[in-house]
Amino acid sequence: MSAEQPVLVGIDGSRDGLIALGWAAAYATLRQARLHAVYVLDDQPQLPTSTRPTGPDDGSEVLEDALQELERIGFTTASLEVRHGHPAKILLELSERAQALVVGRRGMGGFAELVLGSTSQACTALSTKVPLVVVPDTWDPAAPAHRRIVVGVDGSLEGQDALRFGFELADATNAELVGVHAVEIRESYPDPSVWTDPSRPPWADATDELLARTLDDWQAKYPEVVVDHRAVADHPVRVLAHESELADLVVVGGLGHTAFSELRLGSVARGLLHHSHCPVAVIHHS
Structure with missing residues (x-):
């Protein structure tokens, strides 16, 4: 594991994704590593028809939300990008050049499983190269650390x-x-x-x-x-x-x-x- 390798985090436009982004930023600061956030546009979305966006999604709104969150917590050196494909597959491929992969427990893909997001479960099952951290929506970054x-x-x-x-x-x-x-x-x-x-x-x-x-x-x-x-x-x-x-x-x-x-x-x-x-x-x- 090299300090030059980034901490990779998957974002998806959900609150869970932003919570995972915050945890990843804190971990990257601790490791003195770069932070790389990726939004994967699923070519075959699993959302019900009634909940799918009505217009084209180019990922710009998700990246803007992520930038605002990073600015809010005082972390402004991250790189962000949009990819196309299966979210878990893309994140796993990118994680081969990262020192850790961070995802939210649930998110936009949470419709596939009401309790646990399908992307986080697939990533956790398959990530054999780097540590995989799954952040629940119950994690509060503002709460005092238990140490x-x-x-x-x-x-x-x-x-x-x-x-x-x-x-x-x-x-x-x-x-x-x-x-x-x-x-x-x-x-x-x-x-x-x-x-x-x-x-x-x-x-x-x-x-x-x-x-x-x-x-x-x-x-x-x-x-x-x-x-x-x-x-x-x-x-x-x-x-x-x-x-x-x-x-x-x-x-x-x-x-x-x-x-x-x-x-x-x-x-x-x-x-x-x-x-x-x-x-x-x-x-x-x-």
């Missing part, structure tokens, strides 16, 4: 890329990093009434070892980062969604597939996109 970055920890080799991204960002923003592991409750676990220590569940030793083994090396590389960790017995999506309420970013690993199918997106990442209260970074392992 807390949550990383989903599962002990896998693929999860190391997500930890690297989380630690780098925590170090750059003076944020606490919280490693969270969701515990799958096995039927073989005894009833809590027969635990040797009622305050310590039977899986605690294994999860403590996993979290220490996973986080200690990264903490040694980033000694200035304050690190916390916890294991919670619940579904990973519910655990991370709950953690997102008091986080600036949740970082999870994805699947390194390239086939054009939303099924290639890991179930945890896909579920979290629906429910997270803060931006989600999906880091694919190639």
